[in-house]
Amino acid sequence: MIRERAYPVEPWHVRETRLDMDVLAQSESVFALSNGHVGLRGNLDEGEPHGLPGTYLNSFYELRPLPYAEAGFGFPESGQTIVNVTNGKLIRLMVDDEPLDVRYGEVLAHERILDMRAGTLHRSLHWRSPAGREVRVNSTRLVSFRQRSVAAIRYEVEVADDKPLRLIIQSELVANETLPPQSRDPRVAAVLESPLQAEEELTTPAGGLLIHQTKVSGLRVAAAMDHEVASPARTSVGSEGYEDWVRTTVACVLEPGQKLQVVKYLTYGWSSRRSLPALRDQVGAALAAAKLDGWDGLVREQREYLDEFWDAADVVVDGDPEVQQAVRFGLFHVLQAGARAERRPISAKGLTGPGYDGHAFWDTEMFVLPVLTYTHPAAVRDALYWRFSTLEQARERARTLNLAGAAFPWRTIEGPESSGYWPAGTAAFHIAAGIADALRRYVLVTGDRQLEREIGLELLVETARLWRSLGHHDRAGNFHVDGVTGPDEYTAVKNDNIYTNLMAQRNLLTAAEVAMRYRDEAFHLRVTDEEAAAWRDAAAAMHIPYDEELRVHQQVEGFTRLQEWDFEQTPPDKYPLLLHYPYFDLYRKQVIKQADLELAMHWRGDAFTTEEKLRNFLYYERRTVRDSSLSACTQAVLAAEVGYSDLAHSYLREAALMDLHDLNENTRDGVHMASLAGAWIALVAGFGGLRDHDGTLSFAPCLSSRLNGLSFSLQWCGMRLRVDVRGHDTTYALHHAAPDAVIELRHHGKPVRVTCDEPVTVPNPPPRTDLPMPEQAPGRAPLLRLPENPA
Secondary structure, eight states: OOOOOOSOOOSSEEEEOSOOGGGHHHHHHHTOEEOSSEEEOOOOTTOOSOSSOOEEETTOEEEEEOOOSSOOTTOOOEEEEEOOOOBOOOEEEEETTEEOOTTSSEEEEEEEEEETTTTEEEEEEEEEOTTSOEEEEEEEEEEOSSSTTEEEEEEEEEEOSSSOEEEEEEEEEEOSOOOOOOOSOTTSOOOOSSOEEEEEEEEETTEEEEEEEESSSOOEEEEEEEEEEEOSSOEEEEEEEETTEEEEEEEEEEOTTOEEEEEEEEEEEEESSSOHHHHHHHHHHHHHHHHHHHHHHHHHHHHHHHHHHHHHHOEEEESOHHHHHHHHHHHHHHHHHHTTOOSSOOOTTTTSOOGGGGOBOTHIIIIIHHHHHHHOHHHHHHHHHHHHHTHHHHHHHHHHTTOSSOOOOSSBSSSSOOOSOTTTTTTOTHHHHHHHHHHHHHHHHHOOHHHIIIIIHHHHHHHHHHHHHHOEEOTTSOEEOOSBOOSOTTSOSBSOOHHHHHHHHHHHHHHHHHHHHTHHHHHHTTOOHHHHHHHHHHHHTBOOOEETTTTEEOSSTTGGGSEEOOGGGOOGGGOSGGGTSOHHHHHTEEOBSSOSHHHHHHHTGGGSOHHHHHHHHHHHHTTBOOOSTTHHHHHHHHHHHHTOHHHHHHHHHHHHTTTTTTTTSOGGGOOOHHHHHHHHHIIIIIISOOBOTTSSOEEOOOOOTTOSEEEEEEEETTEEEEEEEESSEEEEEEESSOTTOEEEEEETTEEEEEESSSOEEEEOOOOOOOOOOOOOOTTOSOSSOOOOOOO
8 A cells, every 4th residue: 555645845854744643653763863873763752652662772682582483403592682772862741730742632733854954853843731721842853973972852842822831841761661562574673571671870960871781682771861951930950760760850930932941962872891880981971072062063063964975975866856855865864874883783774663673684785885885985884894893703603504604694783693584594695795795896986905905805705715615516517506595585595596696706706806916814814826716716607597498597596497476366465475475385486575686687787688688677577576675776777777767767766765655564663774775776876877897887877758867976986976967968077086086987888088177978878669568567566656747
């Protein structure tokens, strides 16, 4: 079901014009604020009503047992689940003797605005109490990009009727909030009952502090708050505390038209190693720094940070205002997920909700990091260091599986495999090649040879060793990778998944090349010339399944021989299939959860001819049901490349509007970070045609019938390339570079030389007109079609 659009179309804001209780949880995810370290869901200030309360710290988790009906050797024994930590967002208001609760009295006006240039969430409320007293409340919330541990809220109350009014503000820190019951949907987080045990509580006249520790994982978290109060009337301020909550109370009596303003400063810290006093001092120092800058300073820093980001990352879409808003919304959330993660993971939901237990998957490297590599590469550097920090655990996992090298987890927070379902988890070895490719692309774009030497070489060596031990040469010398699961989770534990094989091929070749570049360091990793040669041999002999009769590549060996799925007898309410059909049935049929071979044609397009891409696209388009939010953006990229620009636009809209329209009806658990990144990918790699296969930037721009233009910037070796696509031509311009700087690129296969002297404009070839009409599986056409041209 496609919901009516909840937010007006604006280029730089997401605005909620009324409070809709039916979509409260979804809006909490959309309005979540984060900096990659601290995450605050967009809950109402007063805390209730809520869809799903949530305050998160990156990588702060609790352990829980993974249940098995029948255990087996090598099965992970425990999983990790993100913890809802101490809630510091709570600011309750008493209007005379009535608590402000939007479920009672009358909401005369309510609006919330996510400002993507300011990095703030603003809320305005006009409320009449059951006793008839009226107040106006304005609050603004931010999570600081400049000060990693800091969040702040400015809360202002005005008397909106004609009599004096007693106001009581109760600002709180609360641990162990009660969470809604667990869903049966496997994509939803496990519910942890009171995971935190109290260690210390302190109060000050205008604030306080709570320190807790998880019961099993032993992680310690501290949260502190302080307040600045401004009022024209006599005001009392005091605090009290208990083991799971601290409250600061502000009380005054205001005359009509007067305002009470409270600025709440919040700081968070956690550690598995630091002592309680050290953690207490850490949040105290962060609180002092926040107060030193004050509210105005925090707001100014936030805007300056985002001005720099948007100057480098903004995408301008001429012709589809909804996509324009959505791609900025996506970029904003991707930035929030990674900006200050600082050697911690970027999870599938960022810090916007508990979906997937807060785990990071392979889509971090294959969807999120490519976007950040070209727009905010410092975040990618940190993400790669996080993967490197888990390398020893990946080596241990490989040894458990009787493999060499490193077997990285399909889903994790801290490093160990946390999937209890091995066909989709352990068997999804392609994550290793995704990590290697993210590393390759980062070094290519930034020229960061220091990182390549320090951690890149070792990551490449250990992933190459994995592929060499996981695969084997057959009697004819062909190299096979058997018994693996590719990106499509409906085709599991099969032989020679093309995406896996082609990405492993690049992994092996890159490892051999980098090992030869750093021979001394490779020697210390016991890499011999013979081992590097074995990697190159395996890459050269990699088997790529192909159906000679149908003239299409096979997603896995034998895929085109499998029985067809009966789409005609699959009603619309039975999607996603994984919730209504056994995996046993899905694994035996030609039905695809998410683009798999098409993903291979995107990231390894150099391995296919133009006509092969077209035939493959038409074949797999009819069998892909998009039960994953990862699919639409890849289908957009390939549709644009093979000539179906209007279909690409429809898939772009689905990826971009996944959360703003709640298309999968699960945004309540957090936004879909990879799909939001996919909006950028669909625009820049789809309509912009960006590729970097051989270390050279190449573009093949095209536009749909609805788009008048597309402009975007890319970081490249410390320079900034601006690309402006119009209907008949494309202009390339170089900025932020030395006067003699130059970029050599390709435009639709032809070389173009761009310097700082002046922009270069080159013609776009006309679109193909001889293409057959593509078909989707019945009922699985794009959810959001290309909008009609305005009259």
